[in-house]
Amino acid sequence: MIDTILYGLTIGAILYIFSIGLSITFGTMQIVNFAHGMVYSLGVYLFISFLPWTLRIFPLAMALAIAAMLPVAYLIERFIIRRLYGESLDYAIIATYAVLLIGADLIKYIWGTAPQPVSDPIGVPLVVLGVVIQLYRVVVFLSAVVLFFALRIFFTRHVIGKIVVAALEDRDGVRALGLDVNKYFSIAFVIGSGLAVLGGVLYAPITTSEPYMGFHILLLAFAVVIVGGMGNLTGTFISAFVLGMVIAITGRVYSSAADTMVFVVMALVLLKNPIFSFVRRLRGRPAHG
Amino acid sequence: MLEVNSIDVAYGHAKVLHDVSIKLNQGEMVFVVGRNGAGKTTLLKTIAGFLKPTQGQISLEGQGISGLAPEQVARRGVRYVAQDKKVFSDLTVKGNIELAAYAAGEPLEQALARVMSLYPKFKDFLQNKAGGLSGGQREILLIGRALVGEPKLLLIDEPTEGLAAIVIQDIFRILSGMKETVSGIIVEQNLSVVSRLADRIYIMKEGKIERELTDPAEIKNTAELENYL
Ligand SMILES: Nc1ncnc2c1ncn2[C@@H]1O[C@H](COP(=O)(O)OP(=O)(O)OP(=O)(O)O)[C@@H](O)[C@H]1O
Ligand SMILES: [Mg+2]
Numbered sequence: 001m002i003d004t005i006l007y008g009l010t011i012g013a014i015l016y017i018f019s020i021g022l023s024i025t026f027g028t029m030q031i032v033n034f035a036h037g038m039v040y041s042l043g044v045y046l047f048i049s050f051l052p053w054t055l056r057i058f059p060l061a062m063a064l065a066i067a068a069m070l071p072v073a074y075l076i077e078r079f080i081i082r083r084l085y086g087e088s089l090d091y092a093i094i095a096t097y098a099v100l101l102i103g104a105d106l107i108k109y110i111w112g113t114a115p116q117p118v119s120d121p122i123g124v125p126l127v128v129l130g131v132v133i134q135l136y137r138v139v140v141f142l143s144a145v146v147l148f149f150a151l152r153i154f155f156t157r158h159v160i161g162k163i164v165v166a167a168l169e170d171r172d173g174v175r176a177l178g179l180d181v182n183k184y185f186s187i188a189f190v191i192g193s194g195l196a197v198l199g200g201v202l203y204a205p206i207t208t209s210e211p212y213m214g215f216h217i218l219l220l221a222f223a224v225v226i227v228g229g230m231g232n233l234t235g236t237f238i239s240a241f242v243l244g245m246v247i248a249i250t251g252r253v254y255s256s257a258a259d260t261m262v263f264v265v266m267a268l269v270l271l272k273n274p275i276f277s278f279v280r281r282l283r284g285r286p287a288h289g
Numbered sequence: 290m291l292e293v294n295s296i297d298v299a300y301g302h303a304k305v306l307h308d309v310s311i312k313l314n315q316g317e318m319v320f321v322v323g324r325n326g327a328g329k330t331t332l333l334k335t336i337a338g339f340l341k342p343t344q345g346q347i348s349l350e351g352q353g354i355s356g357l358a359p360e361q362v363a364r365r366g367v368r369y370v371a372q373d374k375k376v377f378s379d380l381t382v383k384g385n386i387e388l389a390a391y392a393a394g395e396p397l398e399q400a401l402a403r404v405m406s407l408y409p410k411f412k413d414f415l416q417n418k419a420g421g422l423s424g425g426q427r428e429i430l431l432i433g434r435a436l437v438g439e440p441k442l443l444l445i446d447e448p449t450e451g452l453a454a455i456v457i458q459d460i461f462r463i464l465s466g467m468k469e470t471v472s473g474i475i476v477e478q479n480l481s482v483v484s485r486l487a488d489r490i491y492i493m494k495e496g497k498i499e500r501e502l503t504d505p506a507e508i509k510n511t512a513e514l515e516n517y518l
Contacts, residue, residue: 159391162384166377172339173375177392177434178363 002131004252005245010137010206012244013144017199019221019228019236020151021192027168027231028185029085034096035076036196036221037214038103043069043197044209045107048116058121062201066194073193077186100214107211115208140202147195148237155233164188168231220247220259223266290315290472291336291442296345296355298328298335305331306496308345311474313442318468320483321476323493324518329476330372332493333444336474337369338362349442363392366441372450372476374427378420382411385419385434393438404433407463425456432463436471443473449482457482478518480511492517 018040025033047065054060076099084092124135155161163184167174174181200213207213224243228235243262251258291313298306306328313319321329334340336347338359347355354362363369377385383401390400405411408429414422419430428448435443448464449457461482467473468486477483483490490502499517502508 159387162377162380163388163391165379166385166388169377169379170375172359172371173377174388175339175359176337176363176369176371177389178360178438179388179392180358180360 002128003133004248006133006137006141007251008245008248009141009241010244011247012241013141014199014203014206015217015220015224015244016144016237016240017147017202018196018217019224019240020195020233021189022218022221023225023228023231023233023236024164024168024188024192025081026225028164028171028181028188029081030089031081031084031092032089032096032222033081034093034218035080035099035103036096036193037218038100039069039073039076039193040196040200040217041107041209041211041214042072042103044200044204044213045111045116047197047201047204048118048209049111051118062198065201066197069197070190070194073190074186076193077189081189082182082186100218103214104211111211113211115210116204117208118204120205136205140206143202144237144240151233160184160187220262223262226266227269290350291474292346292348293332293336294346294348296335296342296347298331298340298342300331300340304343304496306335306342309493309496309498310345311491311498311501313472313474316469316472317488318464318473318475318486319489319491320487321474321491321493322478322480322483322514322517323499327493328496329493330446331496333369333446333474333476336362337367337444339369368435368440368443370428370431370435370443370445370448372446374424374431374451376419376422376427376430378418380419381416382419382422382430383415385430386437389434389437393440395438400437403436404430407433407436407466408459423456425452425459428452428460429463432460436467439471441472443467443471443475445473445475447476447478449477449479461485480514480518484509484511484514490514 022033022036025031025036043065046068047061050061050064051058054064080095080099084095120134120136122134122136122139125132126135126138155165163174163179167181167184171181220243224236224240227243228237228239243265246261246265247258250261293309293311295308295310296306297304297308309328309332311319321332323329331340335342338354338357338361342355345355346353349365349367354365359369377388380388386400386404387397390397401415408426411430419427422430432445432448435445448460452460457479464475464482464486487508490508491498492500492502494517507513
Protein backbone atom coordinates (compact mmCIF):
# COMPACT_ATOMS: atom_id res chain seq x y z
CA MET A 1 0.00 0.00 0.00
CA ILE A 2 2.74 2.45 0.94
CA ASP A 3 4.59 1.70 -2.27
CA THR A 4 1.38 2.31 -4.25
CA ILE A 5 0.88 5.67 -2.55
CA LEU A 6 4.50 6.60 -3.12
CA TYR A 7 4.24 5.55 -6.75
CA GLY A 8 1.15 7.74 -7.14
CA LEU A 9 2.95 10.68 -5.53
CA THR A 10 5.95 10.18 -7.80
CA ILE A 11 3.86 10.03 -10.97
CA GLY A 12 1.84 12.99 -9.71
CA ALA A 13 5.06 14.93 -9.16
CA ILE A 14 6.30 14.22 -12.69
CA LEU A 15 2.92 15.07 -14.20
CA TYR A 16 2.81 18.31 -12.25
CA ILE A 17 6.30 19.40 -13.25
CA PHE A 18 5.59 18.58 -16.89
CA SER A 19 2.13 20.15 -16.97
CA ILE A 20 3.03 23.62 -15.63
CA GLY A 21 4.30 24.84 -18.98
CA LEU A 22 1.35 23.32 -20.82
CA SER A 23 -1.08 24.97 -18.46
CA ILE A 24 0.57 28.38 -18.83
CA THR A 25 0.54 28.15 -22.63
CA PHE A 26 -3.11 27.11 -22.58
CA GLY A 27 -3.96 29.94 -20.24
CA THR A 28 -1.96 32.76 -21.79
CA MET A 29 -1.87 32.01 -25.49
CA GLN A 30 -4.89 29.67 -25.69
CA ILE A 31 -2.74 27.31 -27.65
CA VAL A 32 -2.67 23.54 -27.43
CA ASN A 33 1.06 23.01 -27.47
CA PHE A 34 2.11 19.52 -28.53
CA ALA A 35 5.67 20.77 -28.95
CA HIS A 36 5.99 20.55 -25.15
CA GLY A 37 6.37 16.78 -25.55
CA MET A 38 9.24 17.30 -27.97
CA VAL A 39 11.11 19.57 -25.58
CA TYR A 40 10.60 16.96 -22.88
CA SER A 41 11.84 13.95 -24.82
CA LEU A 42 14.72 15.67 -26.58
CA GLY A 43 15.81 17.09 -23.22
CA VAL A 44 15.84 13.62 -21.69
CA TYR A 45 17.89 12.18 -24.56
CA LEU A 46 20.39 15.01 -24.25
CA PHE A 47 20.58 14.27 -20.53
CA ILE A 48 21.29 10.61 -21.24
CA SER A 49 24.07 11.62 -23.62
CA PHE A 50 25.51 14.10 -21.16
CA LEU A 51 25.61 11.60 -18.29
CA PRO A 52 28.85 9.81 -19.30
CA TRP A 53 30.56 13.14 -20.07
CA THR A 54 29.71 14.55 -16.68
CA LEU A 55 31.16 11.57 -14.79
CA ARG A 56 27.59 10.42 -14.15
CA ILE A 57 26.90 13.41 -11.93
CA PHE A 58 23.13 13.37 -12.29
CA PRO A 59 22.35 16.99 -11.31
CA LEU A 60 25.08 18.32 -13.58
CA ALA A 61 23.88 16.39 -16.62
CA MET A 62 20.36 17.51 -15.77
CA ALA A 63 21.36 21.17 -15.56
CA LEU A 64 23.17 20.91 -18.89
CA ALA A 65 20.20 19.27 -20.58
CA ILE A 66 17.86 21.96 -19.29
CA ALA A 67 20.27 24.71 -20.37
CA ALA A 68 20.59 23.16 -23.81
CA MET A 69 16.83 23.05 -24.31
CA LEU A 70 16.11 26.63 -23.25
CA PRO A 71 17.25 28.17 -26.55
CA VAL A 72 15.28 25.51 -28.45
CA ALA A 73 12.20 26.44 -26.42
CA TYR A 74 12.80 30.11 -27.11
CA LEU A 75 12.93 29.46 -30.85
CA ILE A 76 9.75 27.39 -30.75
CA GLU A 77 7.97 30.20 -28.92
CA ARG A 78 9.30 32.97 -31.07
CA PHE A 79 8.81 31.38 -34.48
CA ILE A 80 5.93 28.95 -34.02
CA ILE A 81 3.79 29.59 -30.96
CA ARG A 82 3.74 33.39 -31.24
CA ARG A 83 2.64 33.24 -34.86
CA LEU A 84 -0.22 30.97 -33.97
CA TYR A 85 -1.73 33.41 -31.51
CA GLY A 86 -5.16 34.44 -32.74
CA GLU A 87 -5.15 31.82 -35.49
CA SER A 88 -7.53 28.90 -35.58
CA LEU A 89 -7.09 26.29 -32.88
CA ASP A 90 -6.55 23.62 -35.53
CA TYR A 91 -3.48 25.37 -36.93
CA ALA A 92 -1.88 25.35 -33.51
CA ILE A 93 -2.53 21.64 -33.13
CA ILE A 94 -1.18 20.80 -36.58
CA ALA A 95 1.92 22.99 -36.29
CA THR A 96 2.94 21.92 -32.80
CA TYR A 97 2.13 18.28 -33.54
CA ALA A 98 4.53 18.53 -36.47
CA VAL A 99 7.23 19.71 -34.06
CA LEU A 100 6.49 16.74 -31.82
CA LEU A 101 6.82 14.31 -34.76
CA ILE A 102 10.03 15.93 -35.97
CA GLY A 103 11.42 15.56 -32.45
CA ALA A 104 10.58 11.86 -32.34
CA ASP A 105 12.19 11.29 -35.74
CA LEU A 106 15.27 13.24 -34.77
CA ILE A 107 15.64 11.09 -31.67
CA LYS A 108 15.26 7.89 -33.71
CA TYR A 109 17.81 9.21 -36.18
CA ILE A 110 20.41 10.13 -33.56
CA TRP A 111 19.86 7.64 -30.76
CA GLY A 112 17.89 4.82 -32.41
CA THR A 113 14.68 3.24 -31.20
CA ALA A 114 15.98 1.08 -28.37
CA PRO A 115 14.61 2.09 -24.95
CA GLN A 116 17.18 3.88 -22.82
CA PRO A 117 17.30 2.98 -19.15
CA VAL A 118 18.84 5.32 -16.57
CA SER A 119 19.87 4.00 -13.21
CA ASP A 120 18.56 5.41 -9.95
CA PRO A 121 21.04 8.16 -9.01
CA ILE A 122 20.51 7.74 -5.28
CA GLY A 123 19.92 4.01 -5.06
CA VAL A 124 19.14 4.07 -1.35
CA PRO A 125 16.27 1.85 -0.30
CA LEU A 126 14.29 2.78 2.80
CA VAL A 127 12.18 0.43 4.85
CA VAL A 128 8.94 2.04 5.96
CA LEU A 129 6.45 -0.07 7.93
CA GLY A 130 8.13 -3.18 6.59
CA VAL A 131 7.93 -2.07 2.95
CA VAL A 132 11.00 -1.24 0.86
CA ILE A 133 10.74 2.04 -0.95
CA GLN A 134 13.28 4.03 -2.95
CA LEU A 135 14.55 7.26 -1.43
CA TYR A 136 14.80 8.66 -4.97
CA ARG A 137 11.02 8.62 -5.33
CA VAL A 138 10.63 10.53 -2.09
CA VAL A 139 13.08 13.10 -3.44
CA VAL A 140 11.09 13.42 -6.68
CA PHE A 141 7.90 13.98 -4.74
CA LEU A 142 9.54 16.58 -2.49
CA SER A 143 11.02 18.35 -5.52
CA ALA A 144 7.51 18.88 -6.89
CA VAL A 145 6.32 20.26 -3.57
CA VAL A 146 9.27 22.64 -3.33
CA LEU A 147 8.69 23.69 -6.93
CA PHE A 148 5.05 24.37 -6.20
CA PHE A 149 5.92 26.78 -3.40
CA ALA A 150 8.75 28.35 -5.38
CA LEU A 151 6.37 29.05 -8.26
CA ARG A 152 3.77 30.42 -5.89
CA ILE A 153 6.33 32.86 -4.57
CA PHE A 154 7.39 33.74 -8.10
CA PHE A 155 3.84 34.36 -9.27
CA THR A 156 2.73 36.30 -6.20
CA ARG A 157 5.87 38.27 -5.33
CA HIS A 158 7.97 38.81 -8.43
CA VAL A 159 6.80 41.52 -10.79
CA ILE A 160 7.30 39.28 -13.85
CA GLY A 161 5.23 36.58 -12.19
CA LYS A 162 2.52 39.12 -11.45
CA ILE A 163 2.52 40.30 -15.05
CA VAL A 164 1.97 36.73 -16.22
CA VAL A 165 -0.86 36.25 -13.71
CA ALA A 166 -2.46 39.51 -14.84
CA ALA A 167 -2.06 38.59 -18.50
CA LEU A 168 -3.64 35.17 -17.92
CA GLU A 169 -6.74 37.05 -16.92
CA ASP A 170 -6.68 40.19 -19.06
CA ARG A 171 -4.11 40.27 -21.80
CA ASP A 172 -5.39 43.54 -23.25
CA GLY A 173 -5.37 45.19 -19.85
CA VAL A 174 -1.67 44.43 -19.50
CA ARG A 175 -0.95 45.74 -22.98
CA ALA A 176 -2.89 48.94 -22.25
CA LEU A 177 -0.40 49.66 -19.46
CA GLY A 178 2.42 49.60 -22.00
CA LEU A 179 3.78 46.12 -21.29
CA ASP A 180 4.68 43.86 -24.19
CA VAL A 181 2.88 40.69 -23.11
CA ASN A 182 4.69 38.59 -25.70
CA LYS A 183 7.95 39.15 -23.90
CA TYR A 184 6.53 37.89 -20.61
CA PHE A 185 4.75 34.95 -22.22
CA SER A 186 8.03 34.09 -23.84
CA ILE A 187 9.76 34.08 -20.44
CA ALA A 188 6.97 31.94 -18.98
CA PHE A 189 7.13 29.59 -21.96
CA VAL A 190 10.86 29.09 -21.60
CA ILE A 191 10.53 28.46 -17.85
CA GLY A 192 7.73 25.96 -18.53
CA SER A 193 9.88 24.21 -21.13
CA GLY A 194 12.80 24.00 -18.74
CA LEU A 195 10.47 22.39 -16.21
CA ALA A 196 9.32 19.86 -18.82
CA VAL A 197 12.94 18.76 -19.20
CA LEU A 198 13.32 18.68 -15.42
CA GLY A 199 10.25 16.44 -15.14
CA GLY A 200 11.51 14.18 -17.91
CA VAL A 201 14.95 13.78 -16.38
CA LEU A 202 13.50 13.07 -12.93
CA TYR A 203 11.25 10.46 -14.51
CA ALA A 204 14.04 8.79 -16.52
CA PRO A 205 15.29 6.51 -13.70
CA ILE A 206 11.73 5.37 -12.94
CA THR A 207 10.75 4.47 -16.49
CA THR A 208 12.67 3.80 -19.67
CA SER A 209 13.02 6.52 -22.25
CA GLU A 210 12.00 5.91 -25.84
CA PRO A 211 11.45 8.18 -28.86
CA TYR A 212 7.67 8.41 -28.37
CA MET A 213 7.78 9.13 -24.64
CA GLY A 214 6.57 12.70 -25.29
CA PHE A 215 3.30 11.51 -26.81
CA HIS A 216 2.36 9.45 -23.80
CA ILE A 217 2.99 12.06 -21.14
CA LEU A 218 1.27 14.74 -23.25
CA LEU A 219 -2.00 12.84 -23.22
CA LEU A 220 -1.86 12.44 -19.47
CA ALA A 221 -0.84 16.06 -19.01
CA PHE A 222 -3.75 17.31 -21.11
CA ALA A 223 -6.01 15.47 -18.69
CA VAL A 224 -4.18 17.13 -15.78
CA VAL A 225 -4.53 20.60 -17.26
CA ILE A 226 -8.19 20.14 -18.15
CA VAL A 227 -9.07 18.73 -14.73
CA GLY A 228 -7.01 21.39 -12.96
CA GLY A 229 -8.29 24.28 -15.04
CA MET A 230 -6.28 25.86 -17.83
CA GLY A 231 -3.80 28.36 -16.53
CA ASN A 232 -4.67 27.50 -12.92
CA LEU A 233 -1.36 26.46 -11.36
CA THR A 234 -2.74 25.41 -8.00
CA GLY A 235 -5.41 23.38 -9.79
CA THR A 236 -2.70 21.79 -11.91
CA PHE A 237 -0.79 20.78 -8.79
CA ILE A 238 -3.80 19.17 -7.16
CA SER A 239 -5.07 17.45 -10.28
CA ALA A 240 -1.61 16.06 -11.10
CA PHE A 241 -1.49 14.30 -7.75
CA VAL A 242 -5.11 13.16 -7.92
CA LEU A 243 -4.50 11.65 -11.37
CA GLY A 244 -1.15 10.25 -10.24
CA MET A 245 -2.96 8.41 -7.46
CA VAL A 246 -5.63 7.24 -9.91
CA ILE A 247 -2.88 5.76 -12.10
CA ALA A 248 -1.12 4.10 -9.17
CA ILE A 249 -4.23 2.63 -7.59
CA THR A 250 -5.77 1.44 -10.86
CA GLY A 251 -2.40 0.07 -11.88
CA ARG A 252 -2.30 -2.05 -8.75
CA VAL A 253 -5.73 -3.54 -9.43
CA TYR A 254 -5.58 -3.88 -13.20
CA SER A 255 -2.50 -2.40 -14.74
CA SER A 256 -3.66 -2.04 -18.34
CA ALA A 257 -6.53 0.22 -17.24
CA ALA A 258 -4.28 2.73 -15.44
CA ASP A 259 -4.13 5.34 -18.20
CA THR A 260 -7.72 4.76 -19.23
CA MET A 261 -8.91 5.66 -15.76
CA VAL A 262 -7.23 9.06 -16.09
CA PHE A 263 -9.44 9.82 -19.06
CA VAL A 264 -12.49 8.51 -17.26
CA VAL A 265 -11.79 11.06 -14.51
CA MET A 266 -11.23 13.75 -17.12
CA ALA A 267 -14.51 12.85 -18.81
CA LEU A 268 -16.33 13.09 -15.48
CA VAL A 269 -14.86 16.54 -14.87
CA LEU A 270 -15.81 17.67 -18.35
CA LEU A 271 -19.35 16.36 -17.92
CA LYS A 272 -19.74 18.43 -14.80
CA ASN A 273 -18.05 21.42 -16.36
CA PRO A 274 -19.07 20.91 -19.97
CA ILE A 275 -16.50 20.54 -22.68
CA PHE A 276 -18.31 23.28 -24.55
CA SER A 277 -16.98 25.84 -22.15
CA PHE A 278 -13.50 24.45 -22.74
CA VAL A 279 -13.82 24.63 -26.49
CA ARG A 280 -15.55 27.98 -26.34
CA ARG A 281 -12.71 29.38 -24.31
CA LEU A 282 -10.23 28.20 -26.93
CA ARG A 283 -12.32 29.38 -29.83
CA GLY A 284 -13.52 32.61 -28.34
CA ARG A 285 -10.24 34.38 -28.52
CA PRO A 286 -9.87 37.75 -30.16
CA ALA A 287 -9.17 37.98 -33.86
CA HIS A 288 -6.64 40.74 -33.34
CA GLY A 289 -3.30 40.09 -31.70
CA MET B 290 -2.51 66.96 -29.60
CA LEU B 291 -4.55 64.09 -31.01
CA GLU B 292 -5.94 64.02 -34.48
CA VAL B 293 -8.12 61.26 -35.88
CA ASN B 294 -8.38 61.79 -39.58
CA SER B 295 -11.27 60.19 -41.49
CA ILE B 296 -10.78 56.63 -40.29
CA ASP B 297 -12.75 53.58 -41.30
CA VAL B 298 -12.69 50.60 -38.97
CA ALA B 299 -14.07 47.12 -39.56
CA TYR B 300 -14.45 43.87 -37.64
CA GLY B 301 -13.64 41.37 -40.36
CA HIS B 302 -15.88 42.41 -43.23
CA ALA B 303 -18.31 44.37 -41.07
CA LYS B 304 -17.39 48.01 -41.33
CA VAL B 305 -18.47 49.84 -38.19
CA LEU B 306 -16.75 53.25 -38.34
CA HIS B 307 -17.19 55.36 -41.45
CA ASP B 308 -15.00 58.35 -42.12
CA VAL B 309 -14.65 59.38 -38.47
CA SER B 310 -12.63 62.48 -37.66
CA ILE B 311 -12.14 63.99 -34.24
CA LYS B 312 -9.49 66.10 -32.65
CA LEU B 313 -8.39 66.94 -29.18
CA ASN B 314 -6.45 69.96 -28.00
CA GLN B 315 -3.98 69.91 -25.15
CA GLY B 316 -5.77 70.00 -21.78
CA GLU B 317 -9.23 69.37 -23.19
CA MET B 318 -11.76 66.92 -21.84
CA VAL B 319 -13.93 65.83 -24.70
CA PHE B 320 -16.92 63.52 -24.39
CA VAL B 321 -18.30 61.09 -26.92
CA VAL B 322 -21.96 60.18 -26.63
CA GLY B 323 -24.26 58.06 -28.74
CA ARG B 324 -26.64 55.11 -28.64
CA ASN B 325 -25.63 51.52 -28.00
CA GLY B 326 -23.74 50.18 -30.96
CA ALA B 327 -22.91 53.63 -32.33
CA GLY B 328 -19.22 52.75 -32.42
CA LYS B 329 -17.90 54.66 -29.37
CA THR B 330 -15.92 51.75 -27.95
CA THR B 331 -14.60 50.91 -31.41
CA LEU B 332 -13.30 54.48 -31.73
CA LEU B 333 -11.45 54.38 -28.39
CA LYS B 334 -10.04 50.92 -29.10
CA THR B 335 -8.75 52.10 -32.43
CA ILE B 336 -7.00 55.12 -30.91
CA ALA B 337 -5.52 52.82 -28.24
CA GLY B 338 -4.08 50.54 -30.94
CA PHE B 339 -6.29 47.47 -30.38
CA LEU B 340 -7.90 47.86 -33.80
CA LYS B 341 -6.32 49.08 -37.02
CA PRO B 342 -8.16 51.54 -39.24
CA THR B 343 -8.56 50.33 -42.82
CA GLN B 344 -8.53 53.96 -44.01
CA GLY B 345 -7.33 57.23 -42.54
CA GLN B 346 -4.70 58.20 -39.96
CA ILE B 347 -4.38 58.86 -36.27
CA SER B 348 -1.65 61.13 -35.01
CA LEU B 349 -0.48 62.04 -31.54
CA GLU B 350 1.49 65.25 -31.28
CA GLY B 351 2.11 65.15 -35.00
CA GLN B 352 3.34 61.56 -35.14
CA GLY B 353 1.34 58.79 -36.76
CA ILE B 354 0.28 56.08 -34.28
CA SER B 355 -2.28 54.07 -36.21
CA GLY B 356 0.20 51.36 -37.13
CA LEU B 357 1.44 50.81 -33.57
CA ALA B 358 0.65 47.94 -31.22
CA PRO B 359 -1.34 48.88 -28.09
CA GLU B 360 1.68 48.66 -25.80
CA GLN B 361 3.58 51.03 -28.08
CA VAL B 362 0.70 53.49 -28.08
CA ALA B 363 0.62 53.24 -24.28
CA ARG B 364 4.33 53.95 -24.07
CA ARG B 365 3.77 57.16 -25.98
CA GLY B 366 1.61 58.34 -23.12
CA VAL B 367 -1.89 57.10 -23.98
CA ARG B 368 -3.86 55.13 -21.38
CA TYR B 369 -7.04 53.28 -22.22
CA VAL B 370 -9.58 52.27 -19.60
CA ALA B 371 -11.93 49.69 -21.12
CA GLN B 372 -15.67 49.56 -20.67
CA ASP B 373 -15.76 46.20 -18.88
CA LYS B 374 -14.28 47.42 -15.55
CA LYS B 375 -11.94 44.44 -15.52
CA VAL B 376 -9.13 44.73 -12.98
CA PHE B 377 -6.43 42.08 -12.47
CA SER B 378 -8.61 40.26 -9.96
CA ASP B 379 -6.04 37.64 -8.93
CA LEU B 380 -3.58 40.34 -7.92
CA THR B 381 -3.93 42.55 -4.88
CA VAL B 382 -4.97 46.17 -5.21
CA LYS B 383 -1.33 47.02 -4.61
CA GLY B 384 -0.26 44.49 -7.25
CA ASN B 385 -2.50 46.20 -9.79
CA ILE B 386 -0.86 49.54 -9.07
CA GLU B 387 2.57 47.94 -9.03
CA LEU B 388 2.21 46.68 -12.61
CA ALA B 389 1.22 50.15 -13.77
CA ALA B 390 4.20 51.64 -11.93
CA TYR B 391 6.56 49.03 -13.38
CA ALA B 392 5.25 49.66 -16.89
CA ALA B 393 5.49 53.42 -16.58
CA GLY B 394 8.81 53.41 -14.74
CA GLU B 395 7.35 55.29 -11.79
CA PRO B 396 8.47 54.46 -8.23
CA LEU B 397 5.89 52.26 -6.49
CA GLU B 398 5.50 54.58 -3.50
CA GLN B 399 4.67 57.48 -5.77
CA ALA B 400 2.19 55.42 -7.75
CA LEU B 401 0.48 54.22 -4.57
CA ALA B 402 0.26 57.77 -3.23
CA ARG B 403 -1.19 58.93 -6.53
CA VAL B 404 -3.94 56.32 -6.54
CA MET B 405 -4.73 56.75 -2.86
CA SER B 406 -5.09 60.48 -3.31
CA LEU B 407 -8.02 59.70 -5.60
CA TYR B 408 -9.60 57.37 -3.12
CA PRO B 409 -8.04 57.22 0.36
CA LYS B 410 -10.09 54.13 1.34
CA PHE B 411 -7.78 52.00 -0.80
CA LYS B 412 -5.28 52.28 2.06
CA ASP B 413 -7.33 49.67 3.95
CA PHE B 414 -7.40 47.15 1.15
CA LEU B 415 -4.08 47.44 -0.58
CA GLN B 416 -3.35 43.82 0.33
CA ASN B 417 -6.80 42.53 -0.70
CA LYS B 418 -7.41 40.79 -3.98
CA ALA B 419 -8.70 43.35 -6.47
CA GLY B 420 -11.38 40.83 -7.49
CA GLY B 421 -13.21 41.61 -4.24
CA LEU B 422 -13.68 45.31 -5.00
CA SER B 423 -17.07 46.80 -5.82
CA GLY B 424 -17.79 48.03 -9.35
CA GLY B 425 -17.12 51.63 -8.41
CA GLN B 426 -13.88 50.81 -6.64
CA ARG B 427 -12.74 48.83 -9.66
CA GLU B 428 -13.36 51.76 -11.94
CA ILE B 429 -11.46 54.06 -9.59
CA LEU B 430 -8.59 51.59 -9.45
CA LEU B 431 -8.56 51.42 -13.26
CA ILE B 432 -8.53 55.19 -13.59
CA GLY B 433 -5.85 55.43 -10.89
CA ARG B 434 -3.77 52.76 -12.63
CA ALA B 435 -4.09 54.72 -15.86
CA LEU B 436 -2.89 57.94 -14.22
CA VAL B 437 0.35 56.34 -13.02
CA GLY B 438 3.27 57.74 -14.97
CA GLU B 439 1.43 60.96 -15.86
CA PRO B 440 0.13 60.03 -19.30
CA LYS B 441 -0.60 62.68 -21.91
CA LEU B 442 -3.93 61.31 -22.97
CA LEU B 443 -6.59 59.27 -21.20
CA LEU B 444 -9.25 57.27 -23.05
CA ILE B 445 -12.01 56.17 -20.68
CA ASP B 446 -14.99 54.10 -21.82
CA GLU B 447 -18.22 54.64 -19.85
CA PRO B 448 -16.76 55.15 -16.37
CA THR B 449 -20.13 55.49 -14.63
CA GLU B 450 -21.96 52.68 -16.43
CA GLY B 451 -23.77 50.41 -14.02
CA LEU B 452 -22.78 52.33 -10.91
CA ALA B 453 -24.98 53.63 -8.09
CA ALA B 454 -25.63 57.37 -7.88
CA ILE B 455 -23.39 57.82 -4.86
CA VAL B 456 -20.45 56.15 -6.58
CA ILE B 457 -21.06 58.20 -9.71
CA GLN B 458 -20.40 61.21 -7.49
CA ASP B 459 -16.97 59.77 -6.62
CA ILE B 460 -16.13 59.20 -10.27
CA PHE B 461 -17.38 62.67 -11.12
CA ARG B 462 -15.15 64.17 -8.44
CA ILE B 463 -12.14 62.26 -9.76
CA LEU B 464 -12.78 63.23 -13.36
CA SER B 465 -13.22 66.88 -12.51
CA GLY B 466 -10.04 66.74 -10.43
CA MET B 467 -8.14 65.51 -13.50
CA LYS B 468 -9.63 68.08 -15.78
CA GLU B 469 -6.86 70.61 -15.47
CA THR B 470 -3.95 68.20 -15.66
CA VAL B 471 -4.65 65.64 -18.40
CA SER B 472 -6.28 65.59 -21.77
CA GLY B 473 -9.01 63.02 -22.12
CA ILE B 474 -11.57 61.48 -24.41
CA ILE B 475 -14.36 60.01 -22.37
CA VAL B 476 -17.29 57.96 -23.61
CA GLU B 477 -20.20 58.57 -21.28
CA GLN B 478 -23.97 58.14 -21.33
CA ASN B 479 -24.71 59.97 -18.09
CA LEU B 480 -25.60 63.36 -19.51
CA SER B 481 -25.46 65.18 -16.22
CA VAL B 482 -21.81 64.13 -15.88
CA VAL B 483 -21.16 64.99 -19.51
CA SER B 484 -22.70 68.44 -19.43
CA ARG B 485 -20.85 69.44 -16.27
CA LEU B 486 -17.40 68.32 -17.46
CA ALA B 487 -17.28 68.52 -21.23
CA ASP B 488 -15.24 71.10 -23.09
CA ARG B 489 -16.73 69.72 -26.27
CA ILE B 490 -19.01 66.84 -27.20
CA TYR B 491 -18.99 64.52 -30.18
CA ILE B 492 -22.23 62.77 -30.92
CA MET B 493 -21.89 59.44 -32.70
CA LYS B 494 -24.56 57.64 -34.63
CA GLU B 495 -24.27 54.46 -36.69
CA GLY B 496 -20.51 54.62 -36.93
CA LYS B 497 -20.31 58.27 -37.91
CA ILE B 498 -19.77 61.54 -36.11
CA GLU B 499 -23.22 63.06 -36.32
CA ARG B 500 -22.47 66.38 -34.62
CA GLU B 501 -19.90 68.25 -32.66
CA LEU B 502 -21.07 70.55 -29.89
CA THR B 503 -18.76 73.38 -28.85
CA ASP B 504 -21.19 76.00 -27.62
CA PRO B 505 -21.27 75.97 -23.77
CA ALA B 506 -25.00 76.67 -23.80
CA GLU B 507 -25.60 73.60 -25.94
CA ILE B 508 -23.33 71.50 -23.76
CA LYS B 509 -25.23 72.50 -20.62
CA ASN B 510 -28.58 71.68 -22.19
CA THR B 511 -29.03 68.06 -21.15
CA ALA B 512 -32.63 67.99 -22.34
CA GLU B 513 -31.44 68.78 -25.83
CA LEU B 514 -28.63 66.21 -25.63
CA GLU B 515 -31.17 63.59 -24.65
CA ASN B 516 -32.50 63.65 -28.22
CA TYR B 517 -29.33 62.07 -29.49
CA LEU B 518 -29.56 59.04 -27.25
N1 LIG C 1 -15.80 42.17 -31.81
C1 LIG C 1 -16.75 42.58 -32.67
N2 LIG C 1 -17.00 41.89 -33.80
C2 LIG C 1 -17.95 42.29 -34.67
N3 LIG C 1 -18.72 43.36 -34.49
C3 LIG C 1 -18.53 44.09 -33.39
C4 LIG C 1 -17.54 43.74 -32.42
N4 LIG C 1 -17.58 44.65 -31.41
C5 LIG C 1 -18.55 45.52 -31.75
N5 LIG C 1 -19.12 45.19 -32.93
C6 LIG C 1 -20.19 45.94 -33.62
O1 LIG C 1 -19.71 47.23 -33.91
C7 LIG C 1 -20.69 48.21 -33.69
C8 LIG C 1 -20.15 49.26 -32.73
O2 LIG C 1 -19.91 48.66 -31.48
P1 LIG C 1 -19.28 49.45 -30.27
O3 LIG C 1 -19.01 48.48 -29.20
O4 LIG C 1 -18.16 50.28 -30.74
O5 LIG C 1 -20.49 50.38 -29.85
P2 LIG C 1 -20.67 51.32 -28.59
O6 LIG C 1 -21.09 52.63 -29.11
O7 LIG C 1 -19.49 51.27 -27.72
O8 LIG C 1 -21.91 50.64 -27.86
P3 LIG C 1 -22.24 50.51 -26.28
O9 LIG C 1 -22.92 51.77 -25.89
O10 LIG C 1 -23.18 49.35 -26.25
O11 LIG C 1 -20.98 50.25 -25.55
C9 LIG C 1 -21.90 47.47 -33.16
O12 LIG C 1 -22.79 47.29 -34.22
C10 LIG C 1 -21.37 46.15 -32.70
O13 LIG C 1 -22.34 45.15 -32.88
MG1 LIG D 1 -19.11 50.67 -25.85
